[in-house]
Amino acid sequence: xxxxxxxxxxxxxxxxxxxxxxxxxLPTSLNGAVGGNVTFDPITIPPPPRDPISWSFGGSTIxxxxxxxxxxxxxxTGRASMDINTLALVLSNLSMAxxxxxxxxxxxxxxxxxxxxxEPVSNVTITQNETELVEFNSTVRLACSASGSSLSFSWLNxxxxxxxxxxxxxxxxxxxxxxxxxxxxxTGPYRCEASNVISNGTSRPLTLTIYYGPDSVxxxxxxxxxxxxxxxxxxxxxxxxxxxxxxxxxxVNGAVLNAEGPELKLTNIxxxxxxxxTCTAHNTKTLRxxxxxxxxxxxxxxxxxxxxxxxxxxxxxxxxxxxxxDANGTIVTTEWMKDNQxxxxxxxxxxxADNRSVSIRSVSRTDGGEYRCTLSNPVSSDSSKEYTMTVNxxxxxxxxxxxxxxxxGGSVAFLCSAESVPDPRYTWTFNGTNTxxxxxxxxxxxxNFSNSGIYTCTVRNNVTGREASASKNLxxxxxxxxxxxxLSGGAIAGIVIGVLLGVALVAGLIVYFTKCAGRPKxxxxxxxxxxxxxxxxxxxxxxxxxxxxxNNQSVLNMGGSSTQTRQGTPAMARAxxxxxxxxxxxxxxxxxxxxxxx
Numbered sequence: 001x002x003x004x005x006x007x008x009x010x011x012x013x014x015x016x017x018x019x020x021x022x023x024x025x026l027p028t029s030l031n032g033a034v035g036g037n038v039t040f041d042p043i044t045i046p047p048p049p050r051d052p053i054s055w056s057f058g059g060s061t062i063x064x065x066x067x068x069x070x071x072x073x074x075x076x077t078g079r080a081s082m083d084i085n086t087l088a089l090v091l092s093n094l095s096m097a098x099x100x101x102x103x104x105x106x107x108x109x110x111x112x113x114x115x116x117x118x119e120p121v122s123n124v125t126i127t128q129n130e131t132e133l134v135e136f137n138s139t140v141r142l143a144c145s146a147s148g149s150s151l152s153f154s155w156l157n158x159x160x161x162x163x164x165x166x167x168x169x170x171x172x173x174x175x176x177x178x179x180x181x182x183x184x185x186x187t188g189p190y191r192c193e194a195s196n197v198i199s200n201g202t203s204r205p206l207t208l209t210i211y212y213g214p215d216s217v218x219x220x221x222x223x224x225x226x227x228x229x230x231x232x233x234x235x236x237x238x239x240x241x242x243x244x245x246x247x248x249x250x251x252v253n254g255a256v257l258n259a260e261g262p263e264l265k266l267t268n269i270x271x272x273x274x275x276x277x278t279c280t281a282h283n284t285k286t287l288r289x290x291x292x293x294x295x296x297x298x299x300x301x302x303x304x305x306x307x308x309x310x311x312x313x314x315x316x317x318x319x320x321x322x323x324x325x326d327a328n329g330t331i332v333t334t335e336w337m338k339d340n341q342x343x344x345x346x347x348x349x350x351x352x353a354d355n356r357s358v359s360i361r362s363v364s365r366t367d368g369g370e371y372r373c374t375l376s377n378p379v380s381s382d383s384s385k386e387y388t389m390t391v392n393x394x395x396x397x398x399x400x401x402x403x404x405x406x407x408x409g410g411s412v413a414f415l416c417s418a419e420s421v422p423d424p425r426y427t428w429t430f431n432g433t434n435t436x437x438x439x440x441x442x443x444x445x446x447x448n449f450s451n452s453g454i455y456t457c458t459v460r461n462n463v464t465g466r467e468a469s470a471s472k473n474l475x476x477x478x479x480x481x482x483x484x485x486x487l488s489g490g491a492i493a494g495i496v497i498g499v500l501l502g503v504a505l506v507a508g509l510i511v512y513f514t515k516c517a518g519r520p521k522x523x524x525x526x527x528x529x530x531x532x533x534x535x536x537x538x539x540x541x542x543x544x545x546x547x548x549x550x551n552n553q554s555v556l557n558m559g560g561s562s563t564q565t566r567q568g569t570p571a572m573a574r575a576x577x578x579x580x581x582x583x584x585x586x587x588x589x590x591x592x593x594x595x596x597x598x
Contacts, residue, residue, distance in 0.1 A: 024106050026113040032094045033198045034119050040089040040102055042111070050106045055082065055089045057102050063089065091115075096149075121148035121201035124194045128206065133182045134286055135212035142177040144192030146201060156191045184212045184243070213242030214281035217292040229379035230271055230301045230329075236264040238279035238292060246281035246290075254278075266297075271330060274299045300377045301329035308373050308384035314463050317363055317393035324357040325373035325384060331356070332377040339369045365393045365421070394420030395459040398470040406447055407479045414442040414472060416457035424459040424467075432456075452476040 025043040032038035040055070053065040062076045065084055072080050081090045087104060099117040103110050124146040133140055144153050153174040155162035162177060164170050169178045179186050189205035217240040228234060239262070240246045250259040253275040257264075266273065276294035283289075306327040315321050325334055334355035336343035343358070345351045350359045360367055368391040374383040395418035402414035416426055417440065428437040431453040435442070444451055452475050460467035 024104065024109050024111045026104055026111040029114040029116060031197050032091075032098065032115055032117045034094055034096060034117060036094055036120075036198075037090060037092040038094060038098075038115060040091070040104070040113060040115075042087050042104060045087050046106055046109065050087070052105075052107075053082075053084075053087060054105045055080070055102060056105070057098070058100055062091070062102075116197075118196050118198045119147065119149040120199040121146055121151065121194045121196060123147045124192055124201040124203040126190065126192050126203045126206045128208070131209060132285070133208060133210045135183055135210055136181055138182050138210075139178065139180045140182055140186075140208060142179075142190060142192075142206065143172075144175050144177075144194065144203065146192075146194035146203075148194065148196055148199065148201070150196045151194045152196070154193045154195075156193065157188060162190075182208070182210050184210055186210060211243055211283065211285035213286065214240040214246040214283050214288060214290040216241045217246075217279065217281045217290045219277060219279055219292045219295045221295060221297070227298045227300055227378045228269060230299055231268055232299070233265075233267045234269065234297075236266070236277055236279075236295065238262050238264075238281065240281040240290065242281060242283050244283065244285055246283050249280045249282070250277065251280065252277050269297075269299050271299045271301050273297070300332075300379050302380040303327050303329040303331060303375050303377060303382040304380075306373065306375050306382040306384040308371060308387040310371070310387050310389055314392050315363055315368075315389060316464050317365055317391055319363055321360045321363045321367070321389070322357060323360075323371060323373075323387070323389075325375060326356065327375045327382055327384075329375075329380065329382075330377050331375045333375070335374045335376075337372045337374070343371070363391055365391045367391055368421075390421065392421050392461065392463040394418060394461050394464065395424045395466065395468045396420070398457065398459050398468045400455065400457050400470050400472040402472060402474075404473060405475045405477055405482060406451075407482050408448055408476050409479050410447055411443065411445045412447055412451070412474065413444075414455055414457070416440050416442070416459065416470065418459040418468065420459065420461050422461070422463055424461045427458040427460070429456045429458070430454070447476050449476045 023044060024046055026040070027043060030038055030040060051066050055062045055064075060075060061073050062080050063070060063072045063082050065071070065082065068084065070082055070084060076091070079092050082088065083090075087106065089102070089104070091098065094117050096117050096119070099115055101112050101114050103112045124144065127143050127145070129141040130138060132138075142155075144155070146153075155170065155174070155177050162168060162170070167180045167182075169180075170176065171178065177190070177192075186208060187210050188207045190208070191205050192203040194201050194203075217238065220237050220239070222235050222237065225234075236250075238248045238250070240248075248260060248262050250257045250264050252273075264277070264279075274297055276296050278292050278294045280289060280291045304327060306325065309324045309326070311321050323336075325336070331354075336351075336355070336358060343349070348361050348364075350361065351357070352359075368389050370386045370388055372384055372386050374381055376382075398416065398418040400414050400416050403412060406412045416428075418424055426438055426440050428435045428442045442455065442457070454471050454473050456469055456471045458467060458469045
């Protein structure tokens with residue numbers, strides 16, 4: 001008996017545990033969307049048998065199941081169904097009236113759950129209080145609206161969520177976004193997100209129109225150069241940060257030009273268009289103005305027609321000379337060259353402050369040469385033709401080249417030279433008498449003793465007006481005296497014999513003319529002074545002179561001094577001088593020393 005009781009107790013406990021583990025359990029609450037479906041799916045259900053089974057809403061039966069037969073009550077026909085195995089209720093085409101408590105009853109045991117029905121989010125839109133905003137001046141309010149129930153709102157700027165703070169505020173349950181003192185960075189795009197527990201929706205993006213500027217106004221030149229040559233083309237472009245685009249007005253050196261727009265085209269520019277160019281930007285929405293920093297445009301005329309001008313009068317050494325260089329165009333630098341070498345200033349060569357002229361204080365002959373100047377600026381240059389400066393100088397260092405001694409019967413040539421530009425004129429004198437020779441050379445083809453003397457060359461430069469002279473002393477000597485050796489005995493004897501015969505002939509002629517022709521005329525030949533005596537106009541050759549010639553012959557025959565032989569005796573000299581004096585009195589009857597020798 002006790003054993004049966006214990007067995008029943010254990011069976012009851014096991015059955016109670018199984019039954020308790022399979023008790024009916026429903027979700028606490030469910031959400032559904034208007035027009036949508038919802039499934040009431042029990043968490044746990046009791047084991048069979050489960051009849052009867054029913055679902056009800058607010059006291060109204062929705063569906064029942066008895067003996068495996070499912071019945072949908074008329075109010076929910078077409079909208080409700082139940083899985084007989086899981087007891088899950090499917091309710092479709094929900095409406096807001098379906099929200100409330102639902103009860104599942106199985107074998108007289110019941111559990112309840114709650115259905116919340118929401119209207120889905122739709123028609124999310126943004127509206128703004130102002131469509132044209134001015135930077136720093138305007139405040140904008142953006143309002144978000146949407147269809148749906150139990151909505152919540154949030155805002156996005158681009159891809160980032162809008163955060164509250166400073167100029168940005170959210171009000172009205174985040175439905176309204178307010179931005180004060182808008183800036184150009186507040187343009188957006190903005191989107192509003194509306195959501196509830198069953199759905200969400202996002203508005204179309206909204207971009208704010210915010211007018212700002214003009215700011216950062218600047219001018220650029222194309223092509224960009226420090227200096228432009230005349231005739232060039234360039235374009236100035238004005239840029240500014242501005243919304244809407246700013247209107248542009250141009251000015252140069254503060255004077256407004258009749259030119260508008262972001263580009264100013266300058267064609268074939270000239271030097272008078274140099275200046276500081278600026279542009280002024282005007283925003284018609286913000287009503288603000290802003291000007292650029294000036295851009296400096298420098299235009300230089302090309303250098304052309306370079307010419308070097310020098311003295312028009314002849315340049316004379318010791319005088320001053322000036323050279324000037326000039327050209328058309330804008331001249332910045334001047335460079336001087338002489339004989340292809342750079343000309344530099346010195347104590348004697350002075351440059352003007354602008355290097356356009358060169359002054360040579362005292363010209364020297366080394367200053368002569370080829371001069372050229374080059375005028376330039378940063379965009380061009382031009383060189384003059386070469387100017388030849390001829391420095392006139394002299395005559396200096398006059399000299400006569402030629403022998404100082406020459407033998408009788410030979411020839412002599414003198415060459416006169418001098419340093420002079422231009423070539424000088426030459427004048428020759430002999431013993432102070434003009435020879436009428438005007439060439440640099442003076443030649444005597446056959447000299448005699450009368451050619452001994454002082455030859456003077458006078459050189460004159462007609463440009464400088466200066467002249468200078470040089471002299472040469474020439475001594476004519478006996479033939480053979482410059483050979484450097486003594487004559488042979490035969491030669492000496494021949495010379496003496498010739499001299500004696502000549503003297504005898506002269507003496508005979510004198511006697512003849514004296515006795516036969518009577519008193520001689522004043523023009524008759526005779527020996528005057530040093531070799532003859534004067535007696536009533538008669539001229540006689542002293543017998544002692546002839547004896548001297550004879551004695552000289554004896555001396556020669558005896559091998560006398562070569563010096564005496566070459567020079568002759570005193571008597572011979574007196575005879576020569578007498579003959580010369582007679583020749584001067586009567587040129588037609590001249591008797592030379594050579595005649596006496598014959």
